[in-house]
Amino acid sequence: MKRKSAGAGRNAAGKGEALSVSAVERIVRECGFAPETGQVEQLAEYLSLVLKWNKVMNLIGPYSWEEALRTLIMDSLHLARFLESLSLPESPSCWDFGAGAGLPGIPLRVVWGKGTYHLVEVREKRALFMQQTVARLKLPNTHVFRGRAEDFMAEQEPADILLSRAFMPWEKLLDFAGSNVAPTGRVIILAIEDVPATLPEGWRLEARHEYAVGADTRYFWALAPIIASS
Template identity: 30%
Template sequence: MSQMQPEDVLAAGVDALGVPVSPGVQASLLAFLRMLVEWNGAYNLTAVRDPVEMVSRHLLDSLTVLPHLCGNSVADVGSGAGLPGIPLAIADPKRRVVLLESNGKKVRFLRHVVGRLGLSQVSVIQARAESTRLSPPVDTVVARAVADLATLCDYARRLGVADVRMVAMKGPDVTAELATLPADFVVQAVLPVVVPGLEAQRHLICLQRTSEQRIEIRDQ
């Protein structure tokens, strides 16, 4: 795979994932990739340096979330270099996307990408999730390597609608975290994810907030 070009790896990868991604969307994803490579040296956005490896680890990994979003809006908590939020926004331009990131350098990069790609439905907020509320709230909250599930559920309460969906991108072992879920969230699915070109095992954990215990939740 190392001899292939990023565009070839991306085209083969989206086909393997079965995610409907048009040639135009792929072109925008590659434009995002080029900006990520360009800014990475000065801003240390990701430890991955090889553009071909970035396709699997960042673009394709982000796109695995796309079929599991619900509603018309999504918040990417701790967005970092825009992962998974930017690829999701490129792939589905009709859905409102909020990128929540506290690091100033990364926020500058995110705003640069949003402007260059004309992602008018994307807003970038420099803030920490634990001290933020969104108005209007979002339908889905996503997070990639940010915090444990219990903490992510707390973020989702603050950022989302009453029955918000939480999609957490996790590694191989999720059993211990699932045991710590708060009472007002139920597990909808725990999905093993195979990312083309990536040997590391991944899971998507899809949670839904329920109404039964909502009265017991207090602001902190």
Template identity: 30%
Template sequence: MSAHPLAVALERGLRSIKLELPAEAQAQLLRYLDEMSRWNSAYNLTAIRAPGDMVIRHLLDSLVLLPVLQALAGFPQLRLLDVGAGAGLPGIPLAIAAPQLAVTVLDSNGKKARFMRHVQRTLALANVEVAEARVEAHAPAAPYELIVSRAFASLADFFTASRSLLAAGGVWVAMKGKLDAAELAAVPAAVDIRETRRLRVPGLDEERHAVVAHLKP
């Protein structure tokens, strides 16, 4: 690793979540944060600005999802859609950590889409595609085997809005904070919640969960 000021914090966090990444991937993750910090002053991409907090709340809070995805059949040779990606979270960190994963990061906000395109070019992320559109208007050439979101909307709205984009046999993975019983109960009848998994983000004293679901046969 280079002498990046956040390198030690990232390495420590990756060890805590038992995730081994090559030095090149770690360098790309830190460069991604550098680009986000530069753009933040003009574009206000994220309210998280302290460098240490960005490692925790942007990188590690995205990468804790990777073991959940790795347990799915066919990973990493799958197509993944990140709905409401914002500045590229969790899609871009996942694409860096798993370069065989084909990731589309989708957001309707023009400045955030411009930033994600900048990152895709600057970091030469050949496995990342940026889509600037509302999820309801997104029209890919083929549906996705994986659709993820991070604080995008309620579970019911997430499943309903992206249902037409999910491939047959595909899986949704929604990142949530504290699980809400009423929100879970409002999930459409056609959706089967396969698992709710507690995620532990080092340095973050807040609840995190992954809700894994698919369409009922």
């Protein structure tokens, strides 16, 4: 999924208000969410870890903690709300391809812990970051697979949820992994454009959601396989 530039007015990391649990909670509540205290603490710790590792491996680019929270992590909180609105199994299996810095998956798992979640990343250093972060935050039933998505899928039962922030264009994602989604599963597209008038053959739109992040509008689409009648 492509992202717009945060703009020339971006503050340098480390300037402005210091990162703290209370500052994170204030911003999250301003954005319309009410996480538990322990979840806010985990979000603040995740931010701290991302910024620390970002200095040596460019996980997210030159974001301050507040910009990362408002521009990147807020997607995960909206996504948790969207997933709650869908008809999913009680304990869904979820695949997150090209997980990189753990976005949207790690903040999502802080506030939405259903089922089993797999963060799939081929790049060793990013996978190591996610492994250490998942362990540090004690996220239940959340696993990191370092390797190719093809190799991961070969070892798994079909997914109930397949999502990706920026693994590949959504049409290619459907071709690449759509056959590995359960008949009752969903592919969740994180997009900066609305649903097209025509979807690829074999897929239908189950639900969509749009929300604002600053001056931008972002979208979620839940695509479901069309089950052929016998």
